[in-house]
Amino acid sequence: MAEQNTFLYALSSNNAWAGYKAHQNPSFFTKLASGQTPQILWLGCSDSRCPETTILGLQPGDIFVHRNIANIISPTDINTSAVIEYAVAHLKVKHVVLCGHSSCGGAAAALSDSRVGGVLDTWLTPLKAVRYAHADELAAITDDKKRTVRIAELNVEAGVKVLMANFTIQDAIRDRGLEVHGTLFDIASGRIRDLGFGTRGSVGFDGSSDEVVRGNHAQLVFGGGNAKMAVR
Numbered sequence: 001m002a003e004q005n006t007f008l009y010a011l012s013s014n015n016a017w018a019g020y021k022a023h024q025n026p027s028f029f030t031k032l033a034s035g036q037t038p039q040i041l042w043l044g045c046s047d048s049r050c051p052e053t054t055i056l057g058l059q060p061g062d063i064f065v066h067r068n069i070a071n072i073i074s075p076t077d078i079n080t081s082a083v084i085e086y087a088v089a090h091l092k093v094k095h096v097v098l099c100g101h102s103s104c105g106g107a108a109a110a111l112s113d114s115r116v117g118g119v120l121d122t123w124l125t126p127l128k129a130v131r132y133a134h135a136d137e138l139a140a141i142t143d144d145k146k147r148t149v150r151i152a153e154l155n156v157e158a159g160v161k162v163l164m165a166n167f168t169i170q171d172a173i174r175d176r177g178l179e180v181h182g183t184l185f186d187i188a189s190g191r192i193r194d195l196g197f198g199t200r201g202s203v204g205f206d207g208s209s210d211e212v213v214r215g216n217h218a219q220l221v222f223g224g225g226n227a228k229m230a231v232r
């Protein structure tokens with residue numbers, strides 16, 4: 001494939017795929033064209049090795065998606081915020097999944113003291129802040145790959161905190177039991193690990209409305225292997 005035109009190859013691959021899907025299930029595309037009712041909002045990294053629908057073994061129509069470099073959830077990013085609002089308030093997805101991954105170039109860049117250049121350093125600033133907030137723990141990890149995985153986990157934890165403080169998400173948790181999950185995709189094994197951040201410990205969301213109070217920032221509370229949301 002390397003020597004031929006990659007775009008033309010991709011188009012012919014699409015043609016073969018569409019033919020195969022239509023043959024396998026004649027109503028697949030007709031049904032798909034009638035509308036979408038995805039149950040999952042996926043927030044992930046733009047990395048080419050993390051295509052959410054493929055790695056979850058799901059199909060077109062199953063997942064509403066926002067991906068950016070290093071899956072950074074910034075409350076002031078109108079792009080992320082618009083996707084969250086549409087998915088949660090309008091499509092009424094049942095799960096919000098924030099997924100980081102191993103070998104993340106953005107995570108490695110945030111751990112480096114050199115500049116990437118252009119707008120990229122600005123974009124990675126929240127991840128740099130995660131690095132500085134956990135400087136001692138990260139510095140104590142001698143293996144570069146493990147350190148990159150650890151900052152990716154901490155980044156997901158920080159992102160889940162931002163999600164839990166989002167009013168659209170808080171309303172949906174309270175009103176209809178929306179679940180928020182923090183996860184990490186291990187590229188070397190293809191497996192996704194639930195990091196336990198979010199609404200769901202083994203007890204799950206208890207539906208009590210005073211768990212969420214407007215005007216305060218929700219925090220994750222850990223205990224007994226479970227995570228739940230509380231307001232401090």
Ligand SMILES: [Zn+2]
Nearest residue numbers: 045047104105
């Ligand atoms: Zn990445």
